[in-house]
Amino acid sequence: MVAGTNEGTRPLSELISRGDTTELQVKAFLCNNLGHTTFLAKIPMYEFYRMSDVANERSEHGEPVAQRKLDIKHATDLARYILKGLIATTILQNSEDRGPIMKARERLREKIGKQPYLALQPIVANLRTAGVNGSNLRAQQLETKDHEGIGIRLWLGQKDILWVVDGQHRRKAIQMVIEFLEEARLEQKYPPKKQSLFPHNKDDRAIPHDELSVWMECYELTRGHCTVSVETHLGLNIIEERQLFHDLNNLAKKVEKSLALEFDSSNPVNAFIKEILIDSGLLKVSSTEKVDWEDDDGSMTRKDIVAINAHLILNKSNINGAAPALVKDRLGVAKRFWEAVVQIPGFGEEKAKLTTVSAQPVVLKAIAKLTYDFALGRQLNAELLDKLLDGITDIDFSHDNPMWRYYQLTNQEIESYGLNELGKYLPDNSTGNRDVGNFDAETKRMRFGAKHNDIYPIIGDMIRWKLGLPNRQEIRN
Structure with a gap:
C-alpha cells in the first residue's frame, strides 16, 4: 500500500492514499x-x-x-x-x-x-x-x-x-x-x-x-x-x-427440481400452473418427488405437471425460455385441456394410479401433444380439437384395456379384442423397440415405461384410433 503521509508505505490495514484524478x-x-x-x-x-x-x-x-x-x-x-x-x-x-x-x-x-x-x-x-x-x-x-x-x-x-x-x-x-x-x-x-x-x-x-x-x-x-x-x-x-x-x-448443492419450480413465478407457464391449476383446486400437488401407487391421494408432482404443460403449451419437453406474449394467447386452450382431463373417471381421486392409466404422466403428455397439434400446431383444426377434448372421457382408461398392451398381444389376441385396425395407426413393430410398458396379468396393472419421449407418441396414436382422429402414419407418409 502506497501512503501519502510522512510515515511512508503502510499495509492494507492502515489505509491512506494519494489520489490520482486520472484513475x-x-x-x-x-x-x-x-x-x-x-x-x-x-x-x-x-x-x-x-x-x-x-x-x-x-x-x-x-x-x-x-x-x-x-x-x-x-x-x-x-x-x-x-x-x-x-x-x-x-x-x-x-x-x-x-x-x-x-x-x-x-x-x-x-x-x-x-x-x-x-x-x-x-x-x-x-x-x-x-x-x-x-x-x-x-x-x-x-x-x-x-x-x-x-x-x-x-x-x-x-x-x-x-x-x-x-x-x-x-x-x-x-x-x-x-x-x-x-x-x-x-x-x-x-x-x-x-x-x-x-x-x-x-x-x-x-x-x-x-x-x-x-x-x-x-x-x-x-x-x-x-x-x-x-x-x-x-x-x-x-x-x-x-x-x-x-x-x-x-461446493453448492443444487435445488430440487420441484422446489425450484414451486418458487419460480417468473415463467409464464409456471404462473399459469400456480394460479389457474393449483390455487383454484383443479389439480392437487404432491409434496414428494415420487407418488407411491398404494398411497396415491390423487395428486401429481409439480415436475410432472410442468412437463405436461410444456408439451401442451410449447410443444417442448421443458418450459425454459417461455415467452410471456406467446404463452398468454395459449392459456385458454391449456385450461380447457385440464378441465377435460379432470373429468376422466377416477382421475385426481384417491388411488387414482391404481384405477386409471390417465393418472400416469406419459398418458397426459400424449393427450397434451394431440391438443397442441389440433389447437396450435400443423394440424390446426377446431373440429378435431373438439372431438379430442369432448371424447377423452369416453375412452376406457382402465388398466386392463388391451389397447395399451397391443405390442404384447399375439395376432389371435389382437383379432379377438377387435384391434386389427389399430395396427394401421401404430409404428411398425419391426422398425424399433416398441416396449411401451409392462402389463402385470396377476394384478391387472398397466405400468408405462420411463422413456416418455418414445412412448407418448404411440399412446397418442392409440387415442387417435379410438376417437377416429387422423392417422399420424398416413400424415407422415
Missing part, C-alpha cells in the same frame, strides 16, 4: 473472507463491464485454458432477466407517473414478463495487480463523524482489471444488454428477431417513440442506478485463482 475511484467495504483480505464494492453495470474481464486464459504452464465453455444460451437468458429487471426498475422509479410513457413501460413489461422480485447475485473477481493482501493498492479509509472506519476508497487504473472468477455468464449477459440498448438508442430499431433480447414484430423493427424513451431510461440505469456487487480477492496466483473457481462452482 477511477471505487468505494468499497474492507472484508475478511476466511482469513483473506477482500473488498466488497457496488459498481454500476456499465462500469463493471468496462473494467472487468473473464479469468479464462490462466494456466500453470502458460497454455491457454478456459474456466469453462461459455454457454451463450444461458447468457442470453440472463440478459433477458437483466432487461426485465431494468424495465421493472423504470416502473418502480416512476410509480407516480400516469402518462403515456408509463403505459409504454407496462406494455414492455407485459411482453417480457414480470415476477415478484429480481436480483443478481454478487460476482467474484480477482485483482491480480493488487499484490499480496493488496500491498500495491492505493486506498483511503473513509470515516464517519466519530472517526470510526466504515469503508475504503480505492483508485484503480486501466491496468487494474477485475478478473471474473465466478460470474462470466452474468458479465456476458450485461454486455449483451448494453449492446442491445446502445443499438436501440442509435439505430432506433430492434435487432433481427433471432438476435434480439426482446420479443417484437419481425416485420416492423422500428421502435415506437414511447418505447424508445423507456429503453433510454434503461440505458441510463446501467450507467448509474443499477449496480452489481463484486467481491474482489487480492493478488491471487494461478493455483489460488483456480482453486477459488472450483470451490465456488462445485
Whole structure:
C-alpha cells in the first residue's frame, strides 16, 4: 500500500492514499473472507463491464485454458432477466407517473414478463495487480463523524482489471444488454428477431417513440442506478485463482427440481400452473418427488405437471425460455385441456394410479401433444380439437384395456379384442423397440415405461384410433 503521509508505505490495514484524478475511484467495504483480505464494492453495470474481464486464459504452464465453455444460451437468458429487471426498475422509479410513457413501460413489461422480485447475485473477481493482501493498492479509509472506519476508497487504473472468477455468464449477459440498448438508442430499431433480447414484430423493427424513451431510461440505469456487487480477492496466483473457481462452482448443492419450480413465478407457464391449476383446486400437488401407487391421494408432482404443460403449451419437453406474449394467447386452450382431463373417471381421486392409466404422466403428455397439434400446431383444426377434448372421457382408461398392451398381444389376441385396425395407426413393430410398458396379468396393472419421449407418441396414436382422429402414419407418409 502506497501512503501519502510522512510515515511512508503502510499495509492494507492502515489505509491512506494519494489520489490520482486520472484513475477511477471505487468505494468499497474492507472484508475478511476466511482469513483473506477482500473488498466488497457496488459498481454500476456499465462500469463493471468496462473494467472487468473473464479469468479464462490462466494456466500453470502458460497454455491457454478456459474456466469453462461459455454457454451463450444461458447468457442470453440472463440478459433477458437483466432487461426485465431494468424495465421493472423504470416502473418502480416512476410509480407516480400516469402518462403515456408509463403505459409504454407496462406494455414492455407485459411482453417480457414480470415476477415478484429480481436480483443478481454478487460476482467474484480477482485483482491480480493488487499484490499480496493488496500491498500495491492505493486506498483511503473513509470515516464517519466519530472517526470510526466504515469503508475504503480505492483508485484503480486501466491496468487494474477485475478478473471474473465466478460470474462470466452474468458479465456476458450485461454486455449483451448494453449492446442491445446502445443499438436501440442509435439505430432506433430492434435487432433481427433471432438476435434480439426482446420479443417484437419481425416485420416492423422500428421502435415506437414511447418505447424508445423507456429503453433510454434503461440505458441510463446501467450507467448509474443499477449496480452489481463484486467481491474482489487480492493478488491471487494461478493455483489460488483456480482453486477459488472450483470451490465456488462445485461446493453448492443444487435445488430440487420441484422446489425450484414451486418458487419460480417468473415463467409464464409456471404462473399459469400456480394460479389457474393449483390455487383454484383443479389439480392437487404432491409434496414428494415420487407418488407411491398404494398411497396415491390423487395428486401429481409439480415436475410432472410442468412437463405436461410444456408439451401442451410449447410443444417442448421443458418450459425454459417461455415467452410471456406467446404463452398468454395459449392459456385458454391449456385450461380447457385440464378441465377435460379432470373429468376422466377416477382421475385426481384417491388411488387414482391404481384405477386409471390417465393418472400416469406419459398418458397426459400424449393427450397434451394431440391438443397442441389440433389447437396450435400443423394440424390446426377446431373440429378435431373438439372431438379430442369432448371424447377423452369416453375412452376406457382402465388398466386392463388391451389397447395399451397391443405390442404384447399375439395376432389371435389382437383379432379377438377387435384391434386389427389399430395396427394401421401404430409404428411398425419391426422398425424399433416398441416396449411401451409392462402389463402385470396377476394384478391387472398397466405400468408405462420411463422413456416418455418414445412412448407418448404411440399412446397418442392409440387415442387417435379410438376417437377416429387422423392417422399420424398416413400424415407422415
